[in-house]
Amino acid sequence: MADLTTTAPEATIADARARIDALDDRIIGLIQERMAVSAVVQQTRIAAGGRRVNLSREMEVLGHYSEALGKPGTSLAMTLLELCRGRI
Numbered sequence: 001m002a003d004l005t006t007t008a009p010e011a012t013i014a015d016a017r018a019r020i021d022a023l024d025d026r027i028i029g030l031i032q033e034r035m036a037v038s039a040v041v042q043q044t045r046i047a048a049g050g051r052r053v054n055l056s057r058e059m060e061v062l063g064h065y066s067e068a069l070g071k072p073g074t075s076l077a078m079t080l081l082e083l084c085r086g087r088i
Contacts, residue, residue, distance in 0.1 A: 031083065038084035053088055 042052050058081055065077035 031080065034080065035084050042085060053085055 045054070046052055061081060062074055062077045065073035069076065
Protein backbone atom coordinates (compact mmCIF):
# COMPACT_ATOMS: atom_id res chain seq x y z
CA MET A 1 0.00 0.00 0.00
CA ALA A 2 1.37 3.43 -0.92
CA ASP A 3 2.21 5.92 1.79
CA LEU A 4 -0.29 8.77 1.26
CA THR A 5 1.83 11.26 3.22
CA THR A 6 4.55 11.16 0.59
CA THR A 7 2.53 10.62 -2.58
CA ALA A 8 -0.26 13.14 -1.93
CA PRO A 9 2.04 16.20 -1.76
CA GLU A 10 4.01 14.98 -4.78
CA ALA A 11 0.82 14.47 -6.77
CA THR A 12 -0.50 17.88 -5.71
CA ILE A 13 2.75 19.54 -6.77
CA ALA A 14 2.82 17.66 -10.09
CA ASP A 15 -0.78 18.67 -10.82
CA ALA A 16 -0.08 22.30 -9.88
CA ARG A 17 3.03 22.38 -12.07
CA ALA A 18 1.08 20.97 -15.00
CA ARG A 19 -1.50 23.72 -14.51
CA ILE A 20 1.27 26.36 -14.31
CA ASP A 21 2.74 25.02 -17.57
CA ALA A 22 -0.66 25.28 -19.24
CA LEU A 23 -1.12 28.83 -17.91
CA ASP A 24 2.34 29.77 -19.16
CA ASP A 25 1.42 28.49 -22.62
CA ARG A 26 -1.73 30.63 -22.57
CA ILE A 27 0.21 33.68 -21.35
CA ILE A 28 2.79 33.25 -24.13
CA GLY A 29 -0.02 32.98 -26.67
CA LEU A 30 -1.64 36.15 -25.35
CA ILE A 31 1.69 37.99 -25.47
CA GLN A 32 2.17 36.91 -29.08
CA GLU A 33 -1.35 38.13 -29.88
CA ARG A 34 -0.60 41.45 -28.12
CA MET A 35 2.58 41.81 -30.19
CA ALA A 36 0.61 41.33 -33.42
CA VAL A 37 -2.05 43.86 -32.42
CA SER A 38 0.63 46.33 -31.37
CA ALA A 39 2.29 45.95 -34.78
CA VAL A 40 -1.00 46.91 -36.45
CA VAL A 41 -1.27 50.00 -34.25
CA GLN A 42 2.32 51.02 -34.99
CA GLN A 43 1.98 50.47 -38.74
CA THR A 44 -1.28 52.41 -38.86
CA ARG A 45 0.15 55.28 -36.82
CA ILE A 46 3.26 55.50 -39.03
CA ALA A 47 1.16 55.31 -42.24
CA ALA A 48 -0.88 58.26 -40.94
CA GLY A 49 2.28 60.28 -40.41
CA GLY A 50 2.60 59.66 -36.70
CA ARG A 51 5.37 58.28 -34.57
CA ARG A 52 5.95 54.60 -33.94
CA VAL A 53 5.66 55.04 -30.15
CA ASN A 54 3.03 56.94 -28.18
CA LEU A 55 4.63 57.70 -24.82
CA SER A 56 1.41 58.87 -23.15
CA ARG A 57 -0.24 55.56 -24.06
CA GLU A 58 2.75 53.67 -22.70
CA MET A 59 2.41 55.56 -19.42
CA GLU A 60 -1.23 54.43 -19.25
CA VAL A 61 -0.14 50.82 -19.74
CA LEU A 62 2.56 51.15 -17.07
CA GLY A 63 0.04 52.66 -14.64
CA HIS A 64 -2.48 49.91 -15.32
CA TYR A 65 0.01 47.14 -14.58
CA SER A 66 1.43 48.96 -11.58
CA GLU A 67 -2.03 49.44 -10.05
CA ALA A 68 -2.91 45.79 -10.60
CA LEU A 69 0.38 44.17 -9.63
CA GLY A 70 2.46 46.72 -7.74
CA LYS A 71 6.09 47.46 -8.50
CA PRO A 72 6.71 44.11 -10.24
CA GLY A 73 3.81 45.00 -12.54
CA THR A 74 5.75 48.01 -13.78
CA SER A 75 8.69 45.79 -14.68
CA LEU A 76 6.38 43.34 -16.40
CA ALA A 77 4.74 46.14 -18.38
CA MET A 78 8.13 47.48 -19.44
CA THR A 79 9.06 44.03 -20.72
CA LEU A 80 5.76 43.71 -22.60
CA LEU A 81 6.20 47.15 -24.13
CA GLU A 82 9.71 46.28 -25.26
CA LEU A 83 8.50 43.02 -26.77
CA CYS A 84 5.67 44.78 -28.59
CA ARG A 85 7.41 47.90 -29.87
CA GLY A 86 11.10 47.14 -29.55
CA ARG A 87 13.65 49.25 -27.73
CA ILE A 88 13.30 53.00 -27.90
